[in-house]
Amino acid sequence: MILPEPPKALSLSVTDLSVQIGGKHQLKEISFQVPSGGAISITGPVNSGKSALLWAINGLLYEVPGAKVKGKVQIEHVELQQIPVGEVRQRVGLHITAPLARTPFAEVALPLQGAHLADIGARVEHVLRLVGLWSTVRNQLHQPYSVSNPVLLRLLTLARTIVRLPGILLLDDPTRGLDNMGRARFEDAVANIISTHKMTLVWATREPDQAGRVAETMAFLCNGEMIELGPTASIFERPGDPRTESFLTGDYLTLQSLLNGNNL
Numbered sequence: 001m002i003l004p005e006p007p008k009a010l011s012l013s014v015t016d017l018s019v020q021i022g023g024k025h026q027l028k029e030i031s032f033q034v035p036s037g038g039a040i041s042i043t044g045p046v047n048s049g050k051s052a053l054l055w056a057i058n059g060l061l062y063e064v065p066g067a068k069v070k071g072k073v074q075i076e077h078v079e080l081q082q083i084p085v086g087e088v089r090q091r092v093g094l095h096i097t098a099p100l101a102r103t104p105f106a107e108v109a110l111p112l113q114g115a116h117l118a119d120i121g122a123r124v125e126h127v128l129r130l131v132g133l134w135s136t137v138r139n140q141l142h143q144p145y146s147v148s149n150p151v152l153l154r155l156l157t158l159a160r161t162i163v164r165l166p167g168i169l170l171l172d173d174p175t176r177g178l179d180n181m182g183r184a185r186f187e188d189a190v191a192n193i194i195s196t197h198k199m200t201l202v203w204a205t206r207e208p209d210q211a212g213r214v215a216e217t218m219a220f221l222c223n224g225e226m227i228e229l230g231p232t233a234s235i236f237e238r239p240g241d242p243r244t245e246s247f248l249t250g251d252y253l254t255l256q257s258l259l260n261g262n263n264l
Helices: 050-058 085-091 104-112 120-130 150-162 180-196 208-214 232-237 242-248 252-259
Strands: 012-021 024-034 039-043 067-075 092-095 168-172 200-205 217-222 225-231
Touching: 012 050, 024 039, 024 050, 024 067, 024 200, 024 217, 024 225, 039 050, 039 208, 050 067, 050 092, 050 168, 050 200, 085 092, 092 150, 104 120, 104 150, 120 150, 120 180, 150 180, 168 180, 180 200, 180 208, 200 208, 208 232, 217 232, 217 242, 225 232, 225 242, 232 242, 242 252
Parallel strands: 039 200, 039 217, 092 168, 168 200
Antiparallel strands: 012 024, 012 067, 217 225
16 A cells, blocks of 8 residues: 555645637646645635545546646645545545435445454444434334435445545535535534544635634635635635635625626
8 A cells, every 4th residue: 555554644736737628628727735643624606626636636637538737636645546336435525415225224234345343333333423413313213214315325425435434534525515404514524534534634615604614724716717826814804815805705696797707
């Protein structure tokens, strides 16, 4: 294994990352660093490049037909393409909300297939406790669960993402469509995970208020460009670009006008 064995938080460095898919720019020379155990929120409107960024960090973008990736992604100072794919999948967890199994146990244990663990059941119980679901599903672990329950689905798939204790956790707009209670429950689950097993966190969200809560460092992306990067509190209090201010205040008419090149 090239990277340190889990559990250990891993540092992340992105340098001049540009992405084109089908000839269209998704990201343009994005650069930032997150130290081991640090956290950054990536915020911006729909189609700003947040998902492309996370997919690039996880290496999935290299598997997308027609995708062209330039620049560097380094984990623990090792270039992503020098790390075996299986190791990247184990140590860089990308949360995807799609259900992959029918029962809670099978859903969470899916990434452990072939893993050398003395007790897979104990690991599944551990992560279900971390996300606050153990008391809910403990008596129904091997029974079909309802994928129409959005909070249950997000938390089960979060447990699935962390069951191998990744060193980097990537969250791609994970609470989209949830109500305030659902968002709070998910955010609490992530906070509990990070406090128990130190992980480096990259949280992409279209919700500015959430970006302000989940990390002390924030980046604002728009049209594939990084408009601002810095301490979250400072960006909220004194945004350095009118596009950032328009997004954070919910003034989307002004934001659209600025993006169209109109002077206000």
